[in-house]
Amino acid sequence: MPALQDLKALDLANAQVTLWSVKGPSGPAAAAPGYSGRWVDTTDGVDAALKETFAGELAKIEEVIEYGLLAQNNEASALQIPADETHANLLIDEVAAEIPVKKASQVNHLFNAKFYVAKFVVGDQIVFAVKKTESGWKTKKAASVRNLYFADQQLAIDDRPHFELSKTFDFFIFDDNVLVRNKGAFESVLRYKSTQREDFVELQAEAEFLAAFVDVAPLVAYVGDNKIQLRRACAIRQKGHYRDVDFMGRLRADQAEYGFTIEFDGDGKIVATPETCAQIMKALLDHRLKSGFSRLVYDVQDTTPVAL
Known part of the structure; x- marks a missing residue:
């Protein structure tokens, strides 16, 4: 399990974290997927939460199983497939560089993202951790609810846009391999079906x-x-x-x-x-x-x- 061992050995505490929201896959079902990504400025608290989720997800994995069409992993395992057998390269190309033109500068750049990618950079090593978004990232959801917060023993309205950060990742792309925790999400995001x-x-x-x-x-x-x-x-x-x-x-x-x-x-x-x-x-x-x-x-x- 060299890919898993290398992932667990990363100096996560000193990793630089960048969060990308991504729309897609787009285009005809039989064609290679298209992606449109925006990177987002995040606070130290968000970066720490992403690192915690990354470490927590890896800690659950005790076994790596070769990816197969019918293979299934469980809560203590992950499926592994070579990245070049998937469309992972297209996603990596989209989130390769945090250039100004791709920075999220308005909330609509984030709404309706299909998934997000947390990019962890440690020296010359890069890990892409991918998670399909929850309903809170959808414009329809934002328009249909009011967010409240509780403080000083009372509820108050918070009209700021809200996005949900999950405590799990669906799959990791690292060192020419993909480690899959959620097979359905992996196949959907990289259009493996x-x-x-x-x-x-x-x-x-x-x-x-x-x-x-x-x-x-x-x-x-x-x-x-x-x-x-x-x-x-x-x-x-x-x-x-x-x-x-x-x-x-x-x-x-x-x-x-x-x-x-x-x-x-x-x-x-x-x-x-x-x-x-x-x-x-x-x-x-x-x-x-x-x-x-x-x-x-x-x-x-x-x-x-x-x-x-």
């Missing part, structure tokens, strides 16, 4: 995949634009079990033992139906397994081969 859409389109055009089916249309309709099903479809392509003649032969011969009722035609091709699409996905992911100890059959969310 659009890559999955493109991958699924390519899968539908792959001759070996088409050859495994009588008609893939029911499966395509089942996946649709659902982010979970897109991940699964892309994982099916990565694993490539449909290209393995032996795997497909065993699927046809042994599926009933695992509770599947997938139909096959006379040539051994899968007959996809709305009723069996979920089973087909599980089968091609190899996500229905039998315990060698209890002999029970289980559905699993992800698989990691064990070297014996």
